Amino acid sequence: MDWQNQLITVYLTTCNFFSQLSPHSFLKISPNSNPLFRDEETVTIYIFGVLSEFKNVKSIYKFTKNFLFEWFPHLPSYEGFLFRLNNLNQLFPELSNFLLQNNKFKSLSVFYTC
Template sequence: MDWQNQLITVYLTSCKFFSQLSPYIFFKISPNSNPLFTDEETVTIYIFGILNELKNIKSIFKFTKNFLSEWFPNLPSYEGFLFRLNNLNHLFPELSKFLLQNKKFKLNSDSTKPFVLIDSLPIILAKGSCT
């Protein structure tokens, strides 16, 4: 599959995922119900970057800005993209479940084991002051 077809497939899968979400799982609390840059585009860019072995969000954003700007003309600043992606973080377990149920990819492990999504780099934030 060439990269254009891959990008289109990821986008259509993302749109299908968002269209089937329950309002109990995902509810937009924004006065801007029709943003220029959508959540579907945000997820598409992130997944496309991962599929193309880009290592972090900044490299995914730079790649998109430099090479896919015609595909995403309303791409916000890096900070705006990061904000949108971080606000969507709670959807990734549901997205993983959706991809598995719709056979978008297969697991090599025993199917009796549960599928678990974990953060590869958890960061502990400390509260309190230094004295």
């Protein structure tokens, strides 16, 4: 699978996961009801970075900013991205189970170590 199809698959899978969440189990962190950069994009960038074998969040962010900016034109500052990602940390165990149950990405077993 080429990287564009992989990125799209990660995004669609992430959106599918978010659509299945109970509204009581997860609150959007943006005070804006229609933010330009969504939580789904934050998670997509992180997962795509892990799949691309980047070692830390800063390298994932730099890669996204330098090479994927057309795909994510409303990417916030690094601090803004990190804030959003950190606020989504309780979501990752449930997301890991979802991805592994749906057998979407075999290399995502790394999430069990986070």
